[in-house]
Amino acid sequence: MMWRKVKKFFSALGPGLVTGASDDDPSGIATYSQAGAKYGLATLWTVIITFPLMAAIQEMCARIGLVTSVGLTTTLKKHYPRPVLYLMILFSVPAIILNIGADIASMGAVANLLFPSVAPIWFSLVFTALLLIVIIFLPYAKFVNVLKYLCLVLLLYIIVPFLTRPDWSEVLHHLFLPRITADREQIGMLVAILGTTISPYLFFWQTNMVAEDVKVIRKQVMVNKRMIIVAGNEADPRAREKRVMGLLLQKMGLDVNLGMLLSNVIMFFIILTAGTALFPKGVRNIETVEQAAQALRPVAGDLSYLLFAAGVIGTGALAIPVLGGCLSYIVSEALGWKGDLDKKFDRAKGFYGVIIVALLLGLLINYLGISPVQALLYTALLYGVTSPVIIAIILHLANNKKIMGEHTNSRWSNFLGGITLILMTLSAVLLVYFQFFNRS
Template sequence: MSDYRMDDRSAVVEPSKPRLLEILGPGLVTGASDDDPSGIATYSQAGAQFGYIASWTLIFTYPLMVAVQMISARIGRTTGRGLAGSMVRCYPRWVGVSITVPLLVANVINLGADLGAMGDAAHLLLNGNALIYVAAFGVICVLLQVLLKYKRYVAVLKWLSLALLSYIATLFVVHVDWLNFTRGLLLPTFKGDPNYWSMIVAIFGTTISPYLFFWQASEEAEDLKEKPREERLVKHPQEAKRANMRITLDTLIGMAASNIVALAIITTTAATLNSAGATNIESSVDAAKAIEPLAGSFAKIIFATGIIGTGLLAVPVLAGSGAYAVGEAARWKVGLSREPSEAKAFYATVGLATAVGMLLNFTPIAPMKALFWSAVINGIVAVPVMVILMLIATNRKVMKQFVIGAWLKVFGWLSCVAMFAAVIGMAVTAFF
């Protein structure tokens, strides 16, 4: 954020005009990390199996994910605490534990699958041993969080979000049926095929995921520690207008980037794989391999490169959000802005989560099967987390005069209903 023109907080201050790159922060990184290799696999499967007709979900979910992420960010900025930190101050400790522990388990499975996809993508591009690449990427992700100063680490995450552009680039090397694309995007399709509804549920679970709530709230709280002229809004309400405008813009752009990239992936695989009848896609790397004979080696290279870039962004976010959640629930000292010696348990959780996820790739456990159970856990955890999120955001004892307004309440509760419906859909399609 840009500096105030006067340092005396008691004086009337006028903020200088912020630059866009300074505004974009937790919202952009959160949105970019949503398109992790596991998410890429989901969107690739959607495009390969059903063509363009699943695209409408990305318009439908956009206002819902914007609302829930904006609420998460406002809780962090207003209270100076992450979501789990606010949760344990409002509810019994068992509530926080029952939510944060499953969240950490799901995150570990997810980041393990992401590391596996990154290793396979590196093998596709460079040959060599995929498991060695998995171990190398795991070590790099931990070192980024432990060794880099917070400001520099945030800058690295912002630059890594540019990896998403690779999926936009693929649209320029494939032939898109723009009429069917427009129809699929603007006209929701309802089919009796249970596999189709399983895919819709998977897209919902990928775009609206609990780890994103915890990450964005915690990073808003972290930013306050790095910006001495800013304080939590309950203590300095005069900062509210500017802070909420920044959060709104950051979240709108971050979530738009996430869904635009998801749309590009569905469109690319619909235009190539579905059109050629190649519908059996198990992972993001399978998609990259299958695209090559249809769209050329350039499409394969940028698709596989995107898997590595988004993985380097998503794996630290998955490990970090889990560590924030568990650490805040346990009332440890937490934060990437702290030195490792100040927050030993927090950094140990980051390292352990990444190590366990990495080691999953050395076991006989099938990554896609593990991801299914990760999605189940996330789906079960998401609904109570979102309900608690809404209750905190409308609680005047916590938020003071900054309880969320009418439109955020409407879309926030709609998000809860939509996610609950997705969980029911997931249960129905899994067992019937």
């Protein structure tokens, strides 16, 4: 009975859950672990700030996908100058590949901690092969369900902090009473957290997945007239269509908010884990997820170590298909190739070819002497530069009546989107400044 309820709950959720969960990939876990280890609970308050900003932008992306029934890249091609599209591709493609490489390497390194007799690169090879098989050969509906159930892995990070017995009064103090200093490194960490939670690739994935769901719904409507059942007994087809759109928008909003809430809850518990287990013990220098897992073992016990390590592997298995699929949608739509995750391999060879090349290039990073830390640094720089531009475009699209009709942004959406744009622009400036002009 319980399993049926879980299954029904997951079947009702859509792309928002997967989008939010994939944001907590091994790269994100590394960033949150660094924040907790270095500053204790001092960055917990960022969870409250990032949630409404993430939800606002992802809701816009979902609404664009729902109304247009196409991906963000296709919409950019139709309504913006080509240089904007090419510039976005120039920065997004290498950033996503580097992100994939960092996640594959992290999964391999953590698996090696659990099974030291097997070298990390062999685990990375196995994970890459398994993920490619799942992405290419599973039908779209089953593929999405696999991603949904992988989201359950994130619950492991909710368990870990309770094993470290935190002082909850102190936790609440740092959560609701932020203290920001002028320290360069702490500001840099806040920039890193903001950039990790509001990543450009998620905008493209959210839009494309909602557009895919719309296509599936339309197929169902054509086959069995489900629209009439869903919409009620309105005789006017326009009234039925309007009611269906209203129901879809309502479901989409709930889905996005739940997905972003899950992402931020996990972010909270990872910072809490490192802030209560590592920071008090003087473990401050954490750069990778395997270092975080290793550091947890002597201070929080074997169970915390195992749960944390298993979570890294599970989140990597969730995030890499999202990253690869997002990249393929961007490239395929930009080049005018037909193909999506709903089509079989022989009908979308170019589309799946991009995913294969992306994962293999990500795997190759392990052999080029680029460490996961370096890959994450380059990824952060590329994401940081493109985020403000893409957010500005999303805001413009979501307010364009020619594209969105009556489903343009509300004042509240524009307010939150404007704050996000300002913060991400400031973050981009600070990121570039810290990296190239102020290394002291």
